[in-house]
Amino acid sequence: MGTAASVLDWWQDAGVDTLVDEQPRDWLAAPVPQQPLAPAAAEPVVAPAAAMSDDLATFLAWRIAADAPEAAWRGVSIAATGPADAKVMVLVDCPDKEDGAESLLMTGMVGRLFDRMLAAIGLSRDAVHLAAVCARRPLAGRMPGDVEQRLSDISRHHIGLVAPQRVLLMGNAASRAILGMDMPASRGSLHQFNHKGGETGVVASYHPRFLLEKPAAKAEAWKDLQLLIQGMES
Numbered sequence: 001m002g003t004a005a006s007v008l009d010w011w012q013d014a015g016v017d018t019l020v021d022e023q024p025r026d027w028l029a030a031p032v033p034q035q036p037l038a039p040a041a042a043e044p045v046v047a048p049a050a051a052m053s054d055d056l057a058t059f060l061a062w063r064i065a066a067d068a069p070e071a072a073w074r075g076v077s078i079a080a081t082g083p084a085d086a087k088v089m090v091l092v093d094c095p096d097k098e099d100g101a102e103s104l105l106m107t108g109m110v111g112r113l114f115d116r117m118l119a120a121i122g123l124s125r126d127a128v129h130l131a132a133v134c135a136r137r138p139l140a141g142r143m144p145g146d147v148e149q150r151l152s153d154i155s156r157h158h159i160g161l162v163a164p165q166r167v168l169l170m171g172n173a174a175s176r177a178i179l180g181m182d183m184p185a186s187r188g189s190l191h192q193f194n195h196k197g198g199e200t201g202v203v204a205s206y207h208p209r210f211l212l213e214k215p216a217a218k219a220e221a222w223k224d225l226q227l228l229i230q231g232m233e234s
Contacts, residue, residue, distance in 0.1 A: 052153075052154070052157050054161065054196075056084050056161045056162065057084075059157070059158065059161060060079060060080055063077070063079065063080070063135050063154070063158075064077035064078070064079050064135055068135060069147050069150050069151060069154070070134050070135055070136045070138070070147065070151070071136075073136040073137070073138060073139070074136075074139075075095075075100055075136045075137050076100050076103060076136065077135040077136050078095045078099055078100070078103055078104065078105055078132065078135060078136070079103075079135070080105075080129065080130060080131035080132075080158070081104070081105065081125075081129070081130050081131075082125070082126070082127070082128050082129035082130050083126075083127070083129060084129070084161075084162065085162075086127065086128050086129035086162060086164050087127075087164055087165045087166065087232065087233075088123060088127070088128045088129070088164055088165065088166050088167075088168065088228070088229075088232075089128065089129040089130075089131070089159060089162050089164040089166070089167045089168070089200075090128050090129070090130045090131070090167070090168045090170065091131055091132070091133065091155060091158075091159075091167060091168070091169050091170070091174045091177070091178065092105065092106070092130075092131075092132050092133070092170045092171060092174055092207060093132065093133055093134065093141075093143065093170075093171045093172070093173035093174050093207065094132050094133065094134035094136070094137045094138060094141065094143070094173070095132060095134075095135075095136065095137045096108070096110055096137070096209065097137065098110075099137075100137070105130050105131075105132055106125075106130065106208070109212060110207075110208045110209045110212065111208075113208040113211060113212060114208045117208065117221070117225060120222070120225060121225045121226070121228065121229050122229070129162050129164060131155070131158060133151050133152070133154075133155050133173055133174055133177045134151060134173075143173050148176075148177075151177065152176070152177040152178070155174075155177045155178060156177070156178060156193075156195070159178070159193065159195055159200060160195030160196045160197050161197070162197075163195065163196075163197030163198060163200065164200055165200065165201065165232050165233060166200065166201045166202070166203065166228050166229070166232060167193065167200055167201070167202045167203070168203055168204075168205060168224075168225075168228050169183070169186075169202060169203070169204040169205070170205055170206065170207040170208070171183060171206070171207035171210070174204070175204040178193060178202060179191055179193075179202065179204060183204045183205070183206070186204040187204050187205060187220070187224060188223075188224075188227075189203075190202070190203060190227055190230070191203070191204075201228075201231075203224055203227050203228040204224070205220075205221050205224035205225070205228075206220070206221050206224075
């Protein structure tokens with residue numbers, strides 16, 4: 001009896017307070033077959049086809065629309081500018097604070113230096129296709145890591161739609177987006193970027209805002225500009 005009592009006490013401690021069940025059951029009845037579980041509904045896949053349109057005008061309109069990746073950020077979205085068939089495309093990281101007032105990239109002192117850099121190699125703002133990796137300025141000017149790859153894919157698609165002879169990447173974020181490396185490591189070489197439209201030569205250099213802070217780097221930036229136009233078809 002002592003052993004049986006110990007077993008009963010253990011069952012009670014374990015929460016077993018009934019021998020079989022509260023309700024009577026027919027132990028000789030055939031078991032009820034189990035109904036197979038319905039397969040879980042597959043998660044809907046959001047296709048990027050509409051966003052990543054192969055029509056440049058449609059793509060550019062989407063970049064500043066409400067469903068673009070950075071549309072929820074503070075500020076205004078600034079569209080790319082310049083010819084759709086430009087021979088040179090310039091990609092920067094994001095709009096500067098001053099750009100929002102004019103809804104135009106590269107304004108103020110930064111823009112004036114940018115225009116002088118283009119003029120030094122025989123180009124003008126009207127002749128290049130100018131865009132930013134981020135259509136809006138991120139908090140503190142730094143691209144959030146959770147959208148960096150998405151914005152990189154978008155920028156690569158953008159280059160493919162324009163299919164220029166050359167792309168000038170200005171700053172670290174632009175260099176990472178297209179070349180996958182920081183600007184100091186990518187400078188000094190003409191990189192080849194393959195896309196649906198063919199192949200484009202890519203040069204990484206300093207952003208004009210950096211050159212305003214570090215004028216000594218202008219000599220290196222001049223070398224980058226010469227490399228950009230070297231061998232270009234007229």
